[in-house]
Amino acid sequence: xxxxxxxxxxxxxxxxxxxxxxxxxxxxxxxxxxxxxxxxxxxxxxxxxxxxxxxxxxxxxxxxxxxxxxxxxxxxxxxxxxxxxxxxxxxxxxxxxxxxxxxxxxxxxxxxxxxxxxxxxxxxxxxxxxxxxxxxxxxxxxxxxxxxxxxxxxxxxxxxxxxxxxxxxxxxxxxxxxxxxxxxxxxxxxxxxxxxxxxxxxxxxxxxxxxxxxxxxxxxxxxxxxxxxxxxxxxxxxxxxxxxxxxxxxxxxxxxxxxxxxxxxxxxxxxxxxxxxxxxxxxxxxxxxxxxxxxxxxxxxxxxxxxxxxxxxxxxxxxxxxxxxxxxxxxxxxxxxxxxxxxxxxxxxxxxxxxxxxxxxxxxxxxxxxxxxxxxxxxxxxxxxxxxxxxxxxxxxxxxxxxxxxxxxxxxxxxxxxxxxxxxxxxxxxxxxxxxxxxxxxxxxxxxxxxxxxxxxxxxxxxxxxxxxxxxxxxxxxxxxxxxxxxxxxxxxxxxxxxxxxxxxxxxxx
RNA sequence: GCGGGUGUAACUCAAUGGUAGAGUACCUGCCUUCCAAGCAGGCUACGUGGGUUCGAUUCCCAUCACCCGCUCCA
Numbered sequence: 001x002x003x004x005x006x007x008x009x010x011x012x013x014x015x016x017x018x019x020x021x022x023x024x025x026x027x028x029x030x031x032x033x034x035x036x037x038x039x040x041x042x043x044x045x046x047x048x049x050x051x052x053x054x055x056x057x058x059x060x061x062x063x064x065x066x067x068x069x070x071x072x073x074x075x076x077x078x079x080x081x082x083x084x085x086x087x088x089x090x091x092x093x094x095x096x097x098x099x100x101x102x103x104x105x106x107x108x109x110x111x112x113x114x115x116x117x118x119x120x121x122x123x124x125x126x127x128x129x130x131x132x133x134x135x136x137x138x139x140x141x142x143x144x145x146x147x148x149x150x151x152x153x154x155x156x157x158x159x160x161x162x163x164x165x166x167x168x169x170x171x172x173x174x175x176x177x178x179x180x181x182x183x184x185x186x187x188x189x190x191x192x193x194x195x196x197x198x199x200x201x202x203x204x205x206x207x208x209x210x211x212x213x214x215x216x217x218x219x220x221x222x223x224x225x226x227x228x229x230x231x232x233x234x235x236x237x238x239x240x241x242x243x244x245x246x247x248x249x250x251x252x253x254x255x256x257x258x259x260x261x262x263x264x265x266x267x268x269x270x271x272x273x274x275x276x277x278x279x280x281x282x283x284x285x286x287x288x289x290x291x292x293x294x295x296x297x298x299x300x301x302x303x304x305x306x307x308x309x310x311x312x313x314x315x316x317x318x319x320x321x322x323x324x325x326x327x328x329x330x331x332x333x334x335x336x337x338x339x340x341x342x343x344x345x346x347x348x349x350x351x352x353x354x355x356x357x358x359x360x361x362x363x364x365x366x367x368x369x370x371x372x373x374x375x376x377x378x379x380x381x382x383x384x385x386x387x388x389x390x391x392x393x394x395x396x397x398x399x400x401x402x403x404x405x406x407x408x409x410x411x412x413x414x415x416x417x418x419x420x421x422x423x424x425x426x427x428x429x430x431x432x433x434x435x436x437x438x439x440x441x442x443x444x445x446x447x448x449x450x451x452x453x454x455x456x457x458x459x460x461x462x463x464x465x466x467x468x469x470x471x472x473x474x475x476x477x478x479x480x481x482x483x484x485x486x487x488x489x490x491x492x493x494x495x496x497x498x499x500x501x502x503x504x505x506x507x508x509x510x
Numbered sequence: 511g512c513g514g515g516u517g518u519a520a521c522u523c524a525a526u527g528g529u530a531g532a533g534u535a536c537c538u539g540c541c542u543u544c545c546a547a548g549c550a551g552g553c554u555a556c557g558u559g560g561g562u563u564c565g566a567u568u569c570c571c572a573u574c575a576c577c578c579g580c581u582c583c584a
Contacts, residue, residue: 004577012521012535018575024557025575077584087582186582193584213584249511249582257583311584330583392545416543444537448545455545467543476544483545 003325006387007254009398013456015039015383016255028251028259030376035457038408038438040262040379044241046405047264047373050289051239058237058266059230063218065243066199066209074348075217075341077194078210087186088176095177099125100185102160102174103132105143107150118150123177129159135177195245195259211245216370218242219267220341224353234357234366235270235278241375253326255376262375267368271357272339275315275367279336282371283318286332290320290378294403295385299323313340320373322381331381332373339365382406386458392483400458401481404501409459410437411497414450416466418443426465429475429493433463436494437501455480461500463493479506 010016014033018025032040052060072078086097106119120143124135133140160170175182195211198204212218219238226238241264251257270278287302305317316336321328342353342365356363386400404410413430415422423443430441440459442450447464454462462478464485469475474487477496486507488496500506 007576008521021557021575023574027575246584252577252583254576326578333584395546397546414544418542420543422543446542446545446547448547450546451544452546464544478544485544 003254006325006383009387009400009456010036010383028248028257030255030258035408036379039382039402039406039458040375042406042408043378043382044262044264044375046293047289047375048239048241051237051266055237057232057235058239059226059232061219061222061226061238061240062242063215063222063240065212065245066197067212067218067221069209070348071217071221071345072194072210072213074344076344077213088179088181088184095125099127100177101126101128101132103129104158104160104170104173105140105147106156106158107147118147119173120147121173121175121182123175123180125177129157132159193246193248195247213246214244214372215240215242215263215265216267216341216372219265220345223267223269223342223345224351227355233359234355235268235274237266237268239264239266241265253324253329255380256324256326256329258376261377264373264375264378266371267341268370269355269366269368271360272364272367275336275338275369278369279316279334282369283334286334286371286373287320290322290331290381293382293406294401295322295381299385301328311335313337322377322384324381324384329377330374331377332371335370335372337368337370339367341368342366397452397455399455399480402458402460404460404503407458407460408438409440409454409457410501411461411463412440412442412450412454412459413463414441414447414465415443416447416464420467421470422465422467425469425490426463429463429465429490432494433497437497451478451483461497463497465490482506 007016013035015036017031017033019029019031020026048060052058069078086095086100088095100123102121102123104119104121122132122136122140122143124132126132126135160174171185172183174185176184194213197209197211198207199209200207219240223238226232242262243260244263245260248257248259251259255261266282268278268282283302287300290300291297299322301321301323303319303321305314305319310317314335315338318334319330320332320334322331345351346353346365354363354365382402383400386402388399388401390397390399402408411433413426413433415426426443427441430439433439440454442453444450451462458480460480462480464476464478466476468487469490473490475490475493476485477488477500478485484506
């Protein structure tokens with residue numbers, strides 16, 4: 001399967017369009033068309049049903065996209081992302097570029113000839129040569145002493161404020177101020193990942209607000225409200241589905257990395273002693289959810305992060321990854337976040353967010369397990385997985401083999417031909433089904449063409465009224481994946497379709 | 511962010527310094543009793559903005575979007 005084919009099918013059949021296409025499109029934004037909106041909504045509804053309605057330990061929440069700016073200070077999104085930052089690729093340290101200073105001690109005539117020239121690199125968090133010298137103490141002095149006796153010439157110092165050193169060839173030699181490894185620093189990036197706006201008519205610093213870069217903080221900010229009013233007790237979770245926004249530097253790969261996207265997140269609160277066990281539970285449960293809904297196991301995998309890959313606040317993290325045509329990428333992350341988030345909000349808000357556990361007679365700040373899924377990424381993965389080109393009677397066919405739960409259209413109803421009262425009966429069946437399911441009626445053109453059209457939309461079943469229907473009241477029902485047909489009573493169509501959608505196997509043989 | 515490529519109809523593609531053609535799809539009608547049938551008719555396009563030129567879809571520049579590779583990825 002290649003991505004181009006999927007993109008063109010998505011366009012042709014109305015799953016996904018480029019946003020603002022008549023104006024040339026806008027990078028990082030996509031629209032869901034008539035079939036796409038059904039597919040994505042079905043995925044979100046299934047997630048909500050399985051994680052909220054079917055559980056006794058979960059409640060839902062829907063909070064505002066724009067929140068108090070202090071929320072993003074507590075979460076680390078402001079500050080951490082608003083100044084140009086450099087990252088160390090090795091130790092994963094992240095530093096404000098204007099707070100890293102680099103000094104090179106060197107001796108020798110020919111600076112360009114490294115064989116005849118000796119260099120020692122030092123760096124530190126600070127803005128002066130002085131700071132670098134102090135931070136590196138003994139090593140720095142040793143280097144100075146060594147260079148003083150260099151045979152080829154006198155020693156010199158060069159000071160590099162990092163923000164002014166961009167594009168210098170020496171940049172690649174700069175050592176990390178923490179781990180001291182050379183050449184591990186990324187270019188400074190001045191990007192703030194958050195979209196900014198202003199609450200109120202006048203745009204100034206005082207009323208600057210942000211579009212949320214994740215739904216999680218809304219849950220943490222409401223945690224106390226839910227505990228006080230929701231009659232919940234640990235262990236319990238709060239779930240939310242909603243839009244988030246990130247000003248990605250380079251959106252890529254169709255809808256996979258978009259600047260506006262939808263998340264399906266759970267924050268699960270529990271006693272610190274049980275957190276490890278709940279982490280495992282959610283990691284496995286969430287993985288199984290994708291498998292159960294049709295992602296073949298060999299394209300789906302669960303990957304535990306290496307300890308050095310973890311964010312500093314996380315005790316463990318696992319990614320659920322899918323092998324897309326453009327590479328293996330993350331669908332969902334399950335993170336054991338400890339009490340980091342609630343503690344941060346306690347600190348920044350000054351409110352007590354601890355919890356009194358009646359059963360344990362103990363007060364504590366709960367630990368949090370966060371399964372965080374991307375709705376658009378899941379939609380894309382299910383589309384990729386469903387896309388199949390096969391052959392029916394020697395003719396090539398494109399079919400989307402969606403799980404029935406996700407299929408945008410559950411069934412199509414056709415009269416075999418447009419005469420003899422077949423359309424009337426078919427339309428009556430269609431009306432009955434429509435009260436319960438999203439179904440589609442079509443009477444135009446050859447029957448084979450109508451079947452194929454539904455195959456491309458991923459419709460699992462087609463019901464056809466034929467000549468026999470008019471005399472004995474039975475109709476045929478056709479299975480999308482096998483093209484097999486059998487007869488059912490037209491009066492029992494609603495029940496028959498419900499059974500099939502809920503997983504009843506199709507009859508074998510003819 | 512860097513490098514390369516692409517941009518013509520809803521989709522896949524042609525041709526062309528003198529304003530474009532096909533297949534598929536779609537619509538209408540006829541026909542049609544089960545897997546993209548046939549016949550007749552019909553709708554729809556040169557991403558955007560500049561420049562060169564008598565004239566630009568074609569050449570040049572810019573821009574936007576998409577794809578590939580690298581980079582990055584809460």
